[in-house]
Every structure is written in C-alpha cells, then in structure tokens.
Amino acid sequence: MKNMITIYYSKDFYLHAPPRGGYHPENPSRLDIVLTALRENGFEKNIIEVREAEPKVAVRELLSKIHDNSYVEYILRLCEQGFEGYLDGDTYVCKNTCRAALKAVELTAIATEHALEKPSELFFVLPRPPGHHAGASGSAMGAPTLGFCIFNNIAAGAAYARLKGFKPILIIDVDVHHGNGTQEIFWSNPNVIHIDLHEWGIYPGTGSVDDIGGKGAEGTKVNIPLLPGAGDEDYIYIFLKLVEPLIYAIKPRLIAVSAGFDAYAGDGLAYMRLTEKFYEFFGKTLYDISKALGVGVVAVLEGGYSIGLRNGLPAVLKGFSKPEYTRPSLESVKPSENVKNVVDKVVRMLRPYVAI
Ligand SMILES: [Zn+2]
Numbered sequence: 001m002k003n004m005i006t007i008y009y010s011k012d013f014y015l016h017a018p019p020r021g022g023y024h025p026e027n028p029s030r031l032d033i034v035l036t037a038l039r040e041n042g043f044e045k046n047i048i049e050v051r052e053a054e055p056k057v058a059v060r061e062l063l064s065k066i067h068d069n070s071y072v073e074y075i076l077r078l079c080e081q082g083f084e085g086y087l088d089g090d091t092y093v094c095k096n097t098c099r100a101a102l103k104a105v106e107l108t109a110i111a112t113e114h115a116l117e118k119p120s121e122l123f124f125v126l127p128r129p130p131g132h133h134a135g136a137s138g139s140a141m142g143a144p145t146l147g148f149c150i151f152n153n154i155a156a157g158a159a160y161a162r163l164k165g166f167k168p169i170l171i172i173d174v175d176v177h178h179g180n181g182t183q184e185i186f187w188s189n190p191n192v193i194h195i196d197l198h199e200w201g202i203y204p205g206t207g208s209v210d211d212i213g214g215k216g217a218e219g220t221k222v223n224i225p226l227l228p229g230a231g232d233e234d235y236i237y238i239f240l241k242l243v244e245p246l247i248y249a250i251k252p253r254l255i256a257v258s259a260g261f262d263a264y265a266g267d268g269l270a271y272m273r274l275t276e277k278f279y280e281f282f283g284k285t286l287y288d289i290s291k292a293l294g295v296g297v298v299a300v301l302e303g304g305y306s307i308g309l310r311n312g313l314p315a316v317l318k319g320f321s322k323p324e325y326t327r328p329s330l331e332s333v334k335p336s337e338n339v340k341n342v343v344d345k346v347v348r349m350l351r352p353y354v355a356i
Pocket of ligand 1: 175176177260262302303304
C-alpha cells in the first residue's frame with residue numbers, strides 16, 4: 001500500500017496576482033504548474049480543493065503569535081484600501097492578497113492539525129503567497145525586502161502545534177533561499193528547531209553557520225549555507241551525515257517542511273543543481289523519519305518557479321509514497337570538499353548543545 005499523502009489548496013490562492021497584469025515570477029500560474037504536474041504524476045486523487053475549512057482556526061490569533069499586530073494590520077489595511085502595487089522591490093500586494101494570504105495561514109494550520117493526528121502521513125499545502133521570508137514585522141534579519149512573502153505560513157503551522165501543546169517542533173527549510181523570516185520569529189524559542197539549507201551569496205544574505213539561536217535557544221537554529229552549484233550528492237550527504245542524526249537526537253513531535261523547489265537545476269532564481277534524485281531521496285527520508293518517530297509531516301510550498309515545481313515536487317511525493325525506494329548510503333555519495341567542511345563546522349557549532 002502506498003504511504004498516505006493529502007494535498008490541500010484553495011481557489012483563493014489564485015487571487016494574489018501581480019499589479020496591473022505585470023510580470024512577476026511569483027504569480028498564479030505557479031499553481032497551475034504544480035496541479036498539472038501532480039495530475040501527470042498520478043497524484044490527482046490526493047488533491048483536495050478546500051472550500052469550507054475544518055477545523056475552524058482563529059487565524060488572527062494565530063498570526064498574533066508570529067507577527068507584530070501593527071504589521072498584520074498594515075497589510076490588512078492595504079487590502080481594504082484596494083492597494084495595488086509594490087511594498088518593496090520584490091513584493092507586491094493586490095486587493096485580494098489578504099484573502100489569499102489569510103487562507104494560506106488557515107490551510108497550513110488545518111494541515112498541521114491533521115499531521116499532529118496522523119503519524120507518518122504527509123499533509124502538503126500549496127499556498128500563495130509564500131511565507132518563509134516574512135519576519136515578525138515584515139522583512140527579516142536586515143533583509144532588503146519581504147522576498148515575495150506576506151504572512152509566514154510555516155511559522156503559523158509551528159505556532160499552531162505549540163498552541164496545541166506539542167514540543168519540540170522541527171522546521172526543515174530546503175528552499176534555495178534562507179528562511180530568514182522563520183528564523184527571526186523563532187530565534188529565541190528553544191521549542192522550535194529550524195534547520196535551513198540554502199545558497200550562500202544570494203537574497204536574503206542571512207543564514208551563517210555561526211547563527212545558532214538566541215540566548216536560551218542555542219543550538220536550535222541550524223544554518224547550512226552552500227556555495228552555488230551544489231548538487232544531489234552534496235544535499236544527500238548533508239542529510240545522511242548531519243540532518244537525519246540531528247532529527248533523531250531532537251525527537252520532534254511534528255516535522256514541518258518549508259518546501260521550496262528553487263534549488264532545482266535551472267529553476268531560474270538561483271544556481272543550485274538539484275534534480276529528482278535529491279527530491280525523491282528527501283521524500284523517502286521524511287517518510288522514514290516520520291515512521292520511526294511516530295510523527296506526522298506538514299509541508300508548505302515556498303519558492304519554485306518552473307522546472308523545480310514540475311519535477312521536484314512530484315519527486316518528493318514519489319519518494320514519500322514508495323515503500324520500495326532504497327536510499328543511497330553515506331559511503332556511496334561523493335560530496336564536494338566545501339560541503340564536507342560546512343558539515344564539519346556545523347557539527348562543531350552544535351556539539352555543545354545537541355548530542356550529535
Ligand atoms: Zn526561494
């Protein structure tokens with residue numbers, strides 16, 4: 001039997017669209033790319049278009065756990081005023097943005113609820129706008145912009161799980177950009193572990209190995225910055241050597257994934273060289289860990305703009321749902337020297353705080 005996957009989306013996610021019909025890489029056609037790819041890869045029956053969301057979620061209360069009220073009110077006011085334009089050099093708002101962004105938070109919370117109830121199942125949300133660059137009060141950790149994000153969906157999922165009393169919560173971010181918003185929001189929170197693999201030298205410019213969490217939360221923020229050009233074997237090595245042992249040491253009660261696909265080779269916004277090989281491995285790894293720990297997985301779409309969405313996202317689902325898939329061994333993969341050095345440095349930074 002195939003392992004269980006449920007994919008949630010809402011028609012409201014199409015409503016967040018670039019002002020005046022202009023071009024922007026983060027646009028509603030991304031959702032079409034994803035839905036088409038899912039159908040073509042045999043996942044149509046796993047997709048649920050949510051109209052009446054259950055259970056009911058107090059979205060504003062949830063947002064108050066992760067964002068300053070003044071920021072939330074600022075965004076809501078823009079929508080009420082019918083604002084159509086750019087908040088910064090990257091990030092647009094249109095009059096329906098809030099409807100989409102609030103629904104994104106709501107569906108993430110609902111998917112989280114289901115993941116908390118169902119060990120070793122995957123609940124995957126396809127929200128727009130994305131969220132991981134949105135910090136407590138807007139752009140995070142000194143980043144120049146909000147990076148296409150409005151409200152931080154994955155942070156809302158983690159906050160929802162905390163409200164329900166679960167800890168620790170694990171967030172894994174494999175989007176090619178650093179999840180600076182997520183990291184800022186949970187910087188001093190020891191109950192939310194954040195592991196982030198990202199390309200170094202591009203937006204948002206944060207995510208150094210040395211950043212391991214604020215006072216009282218040291219060792220709960222794990223940054224794995226990588227040089228441009230890192231590929232499947234580099235990422236697989238990082239997971240087998242570092243991420244997986246770390247997760248088993250942490251024993252999270254929920255696995256939350258910031259699932260970006262812009263590290264896929266040729267996706268367009270960065271210079272990593274991942275293919276289906278890594279994403280299928282990643283899906284299987286999520287399944288194996290969730291099964292071993294008896295916890296559920298919630299995943300939220302972040303970036304990914306073309307081929308990454310088409311090939312990377314279905315590959316994660318295939319890896320998760322295919323019991324016969326065999327993962328490569330640590331001995332069989334050949335990472336670059338740089339990647340080995342980064343892993344060694346991260347381990348040295350974490351050793352005083354985590355048993356790895
Ligand atoms: Zn990204």
